[in-house]
Ligand SMILES: Nc1ncnc2c1ncn2[C@@H]1O[C@H](COP(=O)(O)OP(=O)(O)OP(=O)(O)O)[C@@H](O)[C@H]1O
């Protein structure tokens with residue numbers, strides 16, 4: 001409170017992205033303060049994953065700026081980009097585990113390749129992180145194809161946090177998990193963010209999860225952030241779009257592109 | 262709608278775009294192949310998958326090629342009483358042309374396809390994106406080891422193919438066509454020049470580069486799920502095969518045109 005305007009850890013300023021004629025992001029403005037956990041909610045196909053990929057340089061935005069620690073990262077290359085990526089951990093929506101490597105090698109990948117850590121040391125850290133997501137050491141020597149979808153998600157989570165990143169992206173961390181495991185993951189995210197002092201940006205459709213892990217919640221619709229506020233404010237946002245989404249109603253201002261018979 | 266001029270323009274533009282993209286890709290690949298650090302472990306593993314596991318295919322190809330070559334040349338050359346040239350023509354044909362070209366084409370079918378499928382799957386399941394976010398350059402980690410391994414391994418494979426091919430000719434020549442063991446061997450080595458073998462090995466290295474580059478390029482740029490990966494695999498094999506044949510002509514011209 002003493003610092004009137006802390007530099008946001010991560011800020012989007014008018015970020016736009018289109019694929020062909022399809023506009024996906026239409027001027028995203030959003031910022032996350034250091035140590036904060038922001039959850040972005042929004043319908044399927046509204047560009048949430050695209051938003052994260054723009055930050056990581058996997059996709060290049062057409063316009064706008066994305067600032068990490070006050071520095072624009074759009075179009076960074078070479079060493080500057082590696083340095084920037086070293087601050088991030090990402091849990092991909094589809095897990096994206098390397099299927100030619102065993103589970104522990106997946107988790108240790110960022111440590112061995114990115115940080116040049118000796119393999120034995122990295123293996124210990126990997127096993128420890130696997131333990132945190134509830135997977136025993138025997139799982140470490142399996143290959144991703146031998147795991148269930150939920151287990152893959154947990155391995156991906158362990159990989160995202162293994163290098164103790166400053167900023168962590170969770171793209172739908174709880175989809176495909178049973179309710180109990182989902183809650184375990186939620187707690188784990190809260191704990192990681194607290195322990196590491198990390199800044200988190202999560203994407204979810206799962207309101208229970210959002211309420212648990214968010215300090216702030218933002219809603220994306222038609223390529224823009226249409227509402228953002230603290231976790232407590234979400235129930236009386238007064239925004240019909242947000243209300244429709246959190247109560248999961250088919251009727252409301254958000255029209256799904258489905259043809260009624 | 263179907264303005265022919267527009268269609269021609271579209272095709273031209275698409276061709277130029279692809280050429281440009283391939284040129285940039287090749288440049289990037291070369292840079293990462295020549296600049297340290299190198300991933301020795303990965304290169305070694307690729308050499309085993311490319312080299313060792315291609316031995317049966319390449320060996321069988323060479324064996325039967327050598328055998329059929331001896332038969333055909335015997336039939337052809339006895340028409341003008343030159344049957345004693347069989348051994349010489351077999352060895353020159355195998356080392357200069359058939360060893361590297363057929364070996365290259367067989368390995369292209371096996372290895373380019375596998376590379377395109379593997380990298381393509383990694384692309385569509387976002388593993389390549391995950392690699393970048395873990396501060397690892399996919400060119401360094403995925404592509405350079407494959408290209409280096411293929412370029413180094415192909416000459417070894419082709420050398421083995423040369424030996425097996427000549428042996429195939431020898432077996433047919435001595436067992437079926439009635440040549441004397443000693444004179445067949447003598448004819449084989451008397452007229453063989455170093456350049457025959459060396460040019461074949463240079464071709465092999467070039468083909469190894471081409472087939473791995475095509476496999477990686479099509480896999481890396483594949484999109485759109487299983488169908489896209491299938492398409493990438495086909496494109497990799499077809500383009501690798503055609504480029505191998507084109508390169509074969511160019512290298513031959515470089516070595517032997519006077
Ligand atoms: N590489 C791409 N090429 C073309 N279109 C793309 C690409 N990536 C995403 N899109 C399009 O952008 C839109 C947003 O995709 P995105 O993956 O961000 O959705 P999302 O909000 O994450 O949805 P979900 O909640 O279902 O994961 C989609 O309509 C998709 O068709």
Ligand SMILES: [Mg+2]
Nearest residue numbers: 048049093171
């Ligand atoms: Mg998504």
